[in-house]
Amino acid sequence: MDGMFDPSRRNSGDGPGRALPRVDGLAKVTGSAPYAGDFALPDMLYGVVVSSRIARGRITGYDLDAALAVPGVERIYTCLDRPRMPASAHRWRDMVGPPGRPFRPLYDTRILYAGQPVALVIAREFEIARDAAARVGVRYEAEAHATKLERYLDQAYVPPKKREGIPPPAEPRGDAERAFAEADCRIVGEYVSPAEYHNPIELFGSLAWWEGGQLKVYDKTQGAAATAQYLASVFGLGVDEVQVTSPFVGGAFGSALRPQYQLFLAAMAARDLDAPVRVQLTRPQMFSFGYRPRTRQRVGIGTDASGSLRAITHDAIAGTSVFEDYQEAVVNWAGKLYACDNVRTGYELVKLNLYSPQDTRAPGAALGLYALEAAIDEMAHASGVDPVAFRLANDSDRDRDMDLPYTSKALRSALEQGAAAFGWNERSPTPRGTRDGHTLIGHGMASGVWDAMQMQASAVATLRADGRLEVGSATADMGTGMYTVMVQVAADTLGLPAARITARLGDSSLPMAPLAGGSWSAASVGAAVENATLALATKLHAIAARLPDSAFVGSRFDQVAFEDGELRLRAAPERAIRLEALLAASGDDAITATAKAAPDPASQKRWARNTHGAQFVEVGVDEELGVVQVRRVVAAIAAGRIINPLTARSQIIGGVVMGIGMALHEEAMLDDRLGRMVNRNLGEYHVPAHADIPPIEVIFVDEPDPEVNQLGVKGLGEIGIVGTAAAVANAIFNATGRRVRELPITLDKLI
Amino acid sequence: MRSFGYARAGSLAEAIAARAAGATPIAGGTNLIDLMKLDVARPDRLLDLNGLDLRGIEIGPEGARIGALVSNADLAAHQQIAARYPLLASALLAGATGQLRNAATTGGNLMQRTRCYYFNEADTPCNKRSPGAGCVAIGGVTRIHAILGASEHCIAVHPSDMCVALAALDAQVIAEGPAGERAIPASAFHRLPGDTPERDNTLGDDEIITAVTLPAEGFADHYSYLKLRDRLSYAFALVSVAAALRIEDGRIAEARLALGGVAHKPWRDQEAEAALIGREPTRAAFADAAAIVLAPARAQGSGPEGNAFKIDLARRAIIRAFDQAARRTPQSQTHKQVA
Numbered sequence A: 001m002d003g004m005f006d007p008s009r010r011n012s013g014d015g016p017g018r019a020l021p022r023v024d025g026l027a028k029v030t031g032s033a034p035y036a037g038d039f040a041l042p043d044m045l046y047g048v049v050v051s052s053r054i055a056r057g058r059i060t061g062y063d064l065d066a067a068l069a070v071p072g073v074e075r076i077y078t079c080l081d082r083p084r085m086p087a088s089a090h091r092w093r094d095m096v097g098p099p100g101r102p103f104r105p106l107y108d109t110r111i112l113y114a115g116q117p118v119a120l121v122i123a124r125e126f127e128i129a130r131d132a133a134a135r136v137g138v139r140y141e142a143e144a145h146a147t148k149l150e151r152y153l154d155q156a157y158v159p160p161k162k163r164e165g166i167p168p169p170a171e172p173r174g175d176a177e178r179a180f181a182e183a184d185c186r187i188v189g190e191y192v193s194p195a196e197y198h199n200p201i202e203l204f205g206s207l208a209w210w211e212g213g214q215l216k217v218y219d220k221t222q223g224a225a226a227t228a229q230y231l232a233s234v235f236g237l238g239v240d241e242v243q244v245t246s247p248f249v250g251g252a253f254g255s256a257l258r259p260q261y262q263l264f265l266a267a268m269a270a271r272d273l274d275a276p277v278r279v280q281l282t283r284p285q286m287f288s289f290g291y292r293p294r295t296r297q298r299v300g301i302g303t304d305a306s307g308s309l310r311a312i313t314h315d316a317i318a319g320t321s322v323f324e325d326y327q328e329a330v331v332n333w334a335g336k337l338y339a340c341d342n343v344r345t346g347y348e349l350v351k352l353n354l355y356s357p358q359d360t361r362a363p364g365a366a367l368g369l370y371a372l373e374a375a376i377d378e379m380a381h382a383s384g385v386d387p388v389a390f391r392l393a394n395d396s397d398r399d400r401d402m403d404l405p406y407t408s409k410a411l412r413s414a415l416e417q418g419a420a421a422f423g424w425n426e427r428s429p430t431p432r433g434t435r436d437g438h439t440l441i442g443h444g445m446a447s448g449v450w451d452a453m454q455m456q457a458s459a460v461a462t463l464r465a466d467g468r469l470e471v472g473s474a475t476a477d478m479g480t481g482m483y484t485v486m487v488q489v490a491a492d493t494l495g496l497p498a499a500r501i502t503a504r505l506g507d508s509s510l511p512m513a514p515l516a517g518g519s520w521s522a523a524s525v526g527a528a529v530e531n532a533t534l535a536l537a538t539k540l541h542a543i544a545a546r547l548p549d550s551a552f553v554g555s556r557f558d559q560v561a562f563e564d565g566e567l568r569l570r571a572a573p574e575r576a577i578r579l580e581a582l583l584a585a586s587g588d589d590a591i592t593a594t595a596k597a598a599p600d601p602a603s604q605k606r607w608a609r610n611t612h613g614a615q616f617v618e619v620g621v622d623e624e625l626g627v628v629q630v631r632r633v634v635a636a637i638a639a640g641r642i643i644n645p646l647t648a649r650s651q652i653i654g655g656v657v658m659g660i661g662m663a664l665h666e667e668a669m670l671d672d673r674l675g676r677m678v679n680r681n682l683g684e685y686h687v688p689a690h691a692d693i694p695p696i697e698v699i700f701v702d703e704p705d706p707e708v709n710q711l712g713v714k715g716l717g718e719i720g721i722v723g724t725a726a727a728v729a730n731a732i733f734n735a736t737g738r739r740v741r742e743l744p745i746t747l748d749k750l751i
Numbered sequence B: 001m002r003s004f005g006y007a008r009a010g011s012l013a014e015a016i017a018a019r020a021a022g023a024t025p026i027a028g029g030t031n032l033i034d035l036m037k038l039d040v041a042r043p044d045r046l047l048d049l050n051g052l053d054l055r056g057i058e059i060g061p062e063g064a065r066i067g068a069l070v071s072n073a074d075l076a077a078h079q080q081i082a083a084r085y086p087l088l089a090s091a092l093l094a095g096a097t098g099q100l101r102n103a104a105t106t107g108g109n110l111m112q113r114t115r116c117y118y119f120n121e122a123d124t125p126c127n128k129r130s131p132g133a134g135c136v137a138i139g140g141v142t143r144i145h146a147i148l149g150a151s152e153h154c155i156a157v158h159p160s161d162m163c164v165a166l167a168a169l170d171a172q173v174i175a176e177g178p179a180g181e182r183a184i185p186a187s188a189f190h191r192l193p194g195d196t197p198e199r200d201n202t203l204g205d206d207e208i209i210t211a212v213t214l215p216a217e218g219f220a221d222h223y224s225y226l227k228l229r230d231r232l233s234y235a236f237a238l239v240s241v242a243a244a245l246r247i248e249d250g251r252i253a254e255a256r257l258a259l260g261g262v263a264h265k266p267w268r269d270q271e272a273e274a275a276l277i278g279r280e281p282t283r284a285a286f287a288d289a290a291a292i293v294l295a296p297a298r299a300q301g302s303g304p305e306g307n308a309f310k311i312d313l314a315r316r317a318i319i320r321a322f323d324q325a326a327r328r329t330p331q332s333q334t335h336k337q338v339a
């Protein structure tokens, strides 16, 4: 079956390219879309987690009498009194876990970080469980903890074992130190960013029950299949003995790529008590697992007299847990983005008594491009070259690290079109050059880059007697628009209106899909849906060709078209048969086809694949008070083919908002004495409010790319955030003449 | 959150009796319920005030009387309040979010507790939660803590915006208890922590707030409420300033200045106000007033985790807010750019 995308095939108005409102939008805004914590079962029990107060040490005992005395409490699990669980680390591995020993909830008395679950209270009502949880006494023997990155920089190490799927720093190219020393113009900057938590609005919660030896779960996850595999491994089951359902996810940003501890606890208690158990975390407990790690970066850049890049060094040190070596690609971008012969990068970790960091929207790149693009701005300024011109002049048409050409790289168009739409050339290149009363106005920009990956995925397509089509794959939609993408791809191949297509996802019993992360889902699952619907189309054509007296007898597949709910002969479109009629003639209730899609390995070896962006930001900074207001943003994005301009725009806007938050607001405040974050709520952990967000103009530049994958799409989940924080910081410099190299740029850093 | 009893008060007398017997009043619940979830507040019995007839706003030539159950949203939107006491309306709108202001009440706003991070961490030592336990905030993350009037026992601030305007406007808090009704000047309602930080204010344990009254003068011509915070909306003040002036013949005839986010109470400084009388409304005059207010200011730690920056920030904010008031360009609470 040939799955290549054929751009001449435009069978349904609802196919790719159409700004179709998201198909699950109505259910979401009317509250009828069920999230994990909305599901309930008869005789369900409720679990509430008790969290560790200390960051390191041992549990010496529990005082449970008061909690057990609360009427309605069924059971309290502690590390001293819990069902058997596997010890060996490999049983606890999940799909994206870094090297090390995955966390095992309630495993033993060791406290590895503050917030660690130390008891699970099960009761007949949620309120009862919560009440009793407050009365659980835990005795600890505290040991000195290490939580503040800056105090342990001397213990930084190169992670001995690489994290799968994450490229280590590239081999050095040329001699960066020497070229830097010999450069005509150079800058060095140290950039610091705090720990940031994903903080999706939907809290983590899981409902688990056992049915005839099968484990069933409603969970918040970015990968139902991955979660099922994890549970199967931990509980010693076959993968077909676990079903994970997660139809809607209320935001995740990477937090639901790994199973969180409430999932295991719910399943453990459900098996032990032979009852459905829901364990729901609280907002403060959302700060008891992964986050974007606090990271310190040092970037050195040198140019020759004409402003050509001669040397780049980029080093990063980030925190990780004591039990895993979390790694992300922070320093791997300079060598890709820019033409520079001398590049050296380094990446080190420091062990801290915190949970392991976890992929957070554009993991690595959001941090790395903050530092790199802020430094490039410093370099452009130091060498007297306009920042856009600097980037254009030093752009690379090859990935120099992999020494491969790009399937496409329309970054130049993004820079040019973004600059034009923004009015970049009207800005004052001199800091403090524009003011409006007390407000200093500044303009900054930055480039962004992210991967354009495709993973193997499968999908199923079923046409029913009523003419409705259902497509399914075990992927996830965390607000990304995946449901809509699936519908639109299917609409295209089978010539059906979107209203007659249902997409199903978030169910591990559906055909396998990769975790919904890395911005690869549109390319991966989209291709699988295209292949499944094409396989279905082939079957339908075969039925038509077998019909007695049919116009399709003897026709080949490439001689027919699926349009407006009909199968037609291309040469004689009036010779058509409705799909319902075909199905009736087949004698079946439904016709199903399943198919797989995978990246082309030969193409993967020949080409580098990336998505690019250029962010332009205008800020106003109150000269006296330091108050920063972002006044407008233009995000010009080169991401291949855009399947749905509406959901695509939403993805970029969401990324830009998060980037503004990274620049100005987000910060988990660590109290090093307590070893924990102290602003664990959305009142004090600041993400941007509406008032902080200006109009955002999103431009998708033309970037046809038949090579990148069969749909020609590159994915949009991450690219919106990459570079945004640097663009804001650069705009603040242009406004005030101040380089603030520590995020978030709060007003105290500007007065 | 622990289990609790619940009763709805049918009359004020019933409410006072229940309160005297140890019940905890609840109005909008926006602060109390949060604290119960964090296990910081552990009331045995809740006394729901919402059935009481305390929702009226009366306004006349001699002043205004605002019922304790009037929501922050209704009060800010009240046309005569907005016209005669725009400083109050502005401060209300600077606080929280639309949703919260719909639920939050006048009485509850006065009684809301500090946002000190550590106060909310039920398992840490905090004198305000457990007298004598110590104050873990000292030496910790003190970005949102006091620069004025703190003690070695507590460095928390009162977080309200509304109360800052009430203090500046010489409002009175009307409380009723078994002994009858009394009026407490707004600037004396909240107190400094001293060695009893467990007491936020001077309301008796057996009293209920029934109303807030405002005098006739509302400073509608020259006022500004300037709130500086870590994002442009929905964040508590790092520093806020309620500034009001009466200007006659180009000179200041009367001045009011109260600060929020800097002390255990809205910080009013009458000496600084007096220093402005008779002067022209210039930045130099305002800077002198700021210097007087901030002379006793003390920092708790430096850098972004400390609050040393708040002293300088407060100085700048005072000058700006007065300048805005003098020029009749009060800070807009909808267009967030500082004017």
Ligand SMILES: Cc1cc2nc3c(=O)[nH]c(=O)nc-3n(C[C@H](O)[C@H](O)[C@H](O)COP(=O)(O)OP(=O)(O)OC[C@H]3O[C@@H](n4cnc5c(N)ncnc54)[C@H](O)[C@@H]3O)c2cc1C
Pocket (backbone or CB within 6 Å): A682, A683, B024, B025, B026, B027, B028, B029, B030, B031, B032, B033, B034, B049, B068, B072, B094, B095, B096, B097, B100, B103, B104, B105, B106, B107, B108, B109, B110, B111, B112, B159, B160, B161, B162, B207, B208, B209, B210, B234, B235, B236, B237
């Ligand atoms: C996320 C968040 C952000 C916020 N931001 C701001 C802000 O920026 N600025 C600001 O000013 N406020 C802010 N607030 C606080 C908000 O204004 C208060 O929570 C609210 O005013 C409390 O009023 P309530 O009616 O809900 O009080 P409740 O929660 O019902 O009660 C609070 C306390 O007052 C007592 N009480 C209530 N009524 C009476 C009465 N009549 N007599 C005696 N005691 C009484 C209760 O016993 C309780 O102790 C914020 C709150 C939240 C949750």
Ligand code: SF4
Pocket (backbone or CB within 6 Å): B114, B116, B117, B118, B119, B125, B126, B127, B128, B129, B134, B135, B136, B137, B138, B153, B154, B155, B156, B197
């Ligand atoms: S500052 Fe006050 S409220 Fe905060 S921890 Fe110390 S005593 Fe408690």
